[in-house]
Amino acid sequence: MSIRTRPNPRLSAWSAAARSIASSSPASLFRNSLQPVAHDEAQSDSRNVRMLRMIMFGKPGAGKGTLSGRLVKKYDILSLSTGDLLRMHIQDKTEIGRMAKEIVAHGGLVPDELMLQVVTSKLDHLHNKHWILDGFPRTLAQGELLNTHLNKQNTPLSLVVNLDVPDDIILSRISDRWVHLPSGRVYNLSYNPPKVEGFDDETGEPLTKRPDDNPEIFARRLEKFYSTTSPLLDFYARLSQTRISPPPHRHPHQHPHQLAFHTKPPHRLMLQSISGTTSDEIWPQLETVLKDAFPGLKERVDSADIRRRHSLSDAIAAASVAASMPSK
Ligand code: AP5
Numbered sequence: 332m333s334i335r336t337r338p339n340p341r342l343s344a345w346s347a348a349a350r351s352i353a354s355s356s357p358a359s360l361f362r363n364s365l366q367p368v369a370h371d372e373a374q375s376d377s378r379n380v381r382m383l384r385m386i387m388f389g390k391p392g393a394g395k396g397t398l399s400g401r402l403v404k405k406y407d408i409l410s411l412s413t414g415d416l417l418r419m420h421i422q423d424k425t426e427i428g429r430m431a432k433e434i435v436a437h438g439g440l441v442p443d444e445l446m447l448q449v450v451t452s453k454l455d456h457l458h459n460k461h462w463i464l465d466g467f468p469r470t471l472a473q474g475e476l477l478n479t480h481l482n483k484q485n486t487p488l489s490l491v492v493n494l495d496v497p498d499d500i501i502l503s504r505i506s507d508r509w510v511h512l513p514s515g516r517v518y519n520l521s522y523n524p525p526k527v528e529g530f531d532d533e534t535g536e537p538l539t540k541r542p543d544d545n546p547e548i549f550a551r552r553l554e555k556f557y558s559t560t561s562p563l564l565d566f567y568a569r570l571s572q573t574r575i576s577p578p579p580h581r582h583p584h585q586h587p588h589q590l591a592f593h594t595k596p597p598h599r600l601m602l603q604s605i606s607g608t609t610s611d612e613i614w615p616q617l618e619t620v621l622k623d624a625f626p627g628l629k630e631r632v633d634s635a636d637i638r639r640r641h642s643l644s645d646a647i648a649a650a651s652v653a654a655s656m657p658s659k
């Protein structure tokens with residue numbers, strides 16, 4: 332599916348924002364620092380399945396939420412969006428929500444320690460699960476805190492995907508974005524419109540505009556990305572060159588010299604940049620990366636089942652058409 336570009340008066344303000352940002356955007360930073368990196372043994376779980384512990388990285392509006400949602404729908408993966416979590420806190424008026432409300436509304440970044448707390452309180456329940464982090468980390472300090480935390484738990488990151496989408500494409504998407512706040516489901520009037528305009532496909536509840544999706548605030552978010560978040564790419568490029576040996580797992584009654592037989596091979600973080608402007612370009616690349624590097628990923632039974640039912644009904648329909656044809 333390709334993006335339909337059509338004249339849109341709302342876009343003029345966005346284009347102005349894009350021009351001011353694009354002129355200061357070190358676009359080459361991404362391409363240079365993100366060549367695909369070969370990886371060896373990624374850390375596996377107790378059943379020896381290579382675990383997906385992934386960061387979906389990209390500018391605001393690059394499609395992190397949309398693509399994570401698609402992966403979660405198709406595969407047995409969980410995803411955690413810090414933006415969605417914060418919006419829920421803000422809506423529920425929790426203490427975190429009260430602290431974050433103004434910052435999010437103005438396109439700033441919530442303090443690192445608070446974000447780590449928000450994320451790890453969820454992540455620590457996801458041992459032996461495949462997961463994706465969307466929107467975290469966003470600063471070098473968050474990246475380092477996350478790394479230390481995961482290594483301590485012996486659940487290191489296995490994949491960072493950078494969605495490399497040009498600024499002008501992003502700005503045109505954002506002006507057409509509508510969201511279902513309780514679920515985080517994202518729609519776009521031209522790319523993936525809801526079945527009924529203005530309402531969520533699954534619950535029928537009304538869709539809303541994000542308050543931080545106006546040209547002025549969005550420009551600030553994009554600026555923040557370039558100044559504060561993009562240096563993380565170099566951090567992950569360096570990590571992807573480093574082999575990490577997991578600490579040996581020792582049974583309480585095991586003699587130390589037996590350790591060699593029970594250590595897992597060292598693993599390396601895999602870093603992959605995916606460029607494109609349409610889902611036709613981005614989705615197949617993303618799926619290929621995941622399928623190749625994580626062969627143990629399972630499709631959800633319901634999605635495989637729906638496809639089976641579709642192909643079964645296709646077969647029945649084809650058979651009944653054939654039966655109704657006059658025989659030669
Ligand atoms: P967050 O909600 O994470 O916002 P963001 O990173 O700015 O990213 P977005 O959600 O805007 O974009 P997206 O990449 O998910 O794109 P989407 O899939 O929607 O964070 C919000 C705020 O919370 C931050 O500004 C900050 O204040 C705070 N915060 C969050 N995490 C934090 C942290 N770690 N530390 C500190 N503060 C934090 O897609 C965009 C649009 O494009 C949609 O309309 C979609 O339908 C459309 N689209 C997607 N893919 C395609 C495609 N292939 N073709 C055409 N259209 C497409």
Ligand code: MG
Nearest residue numbers: 395396412414
């Ligand atoms: Mg998002």
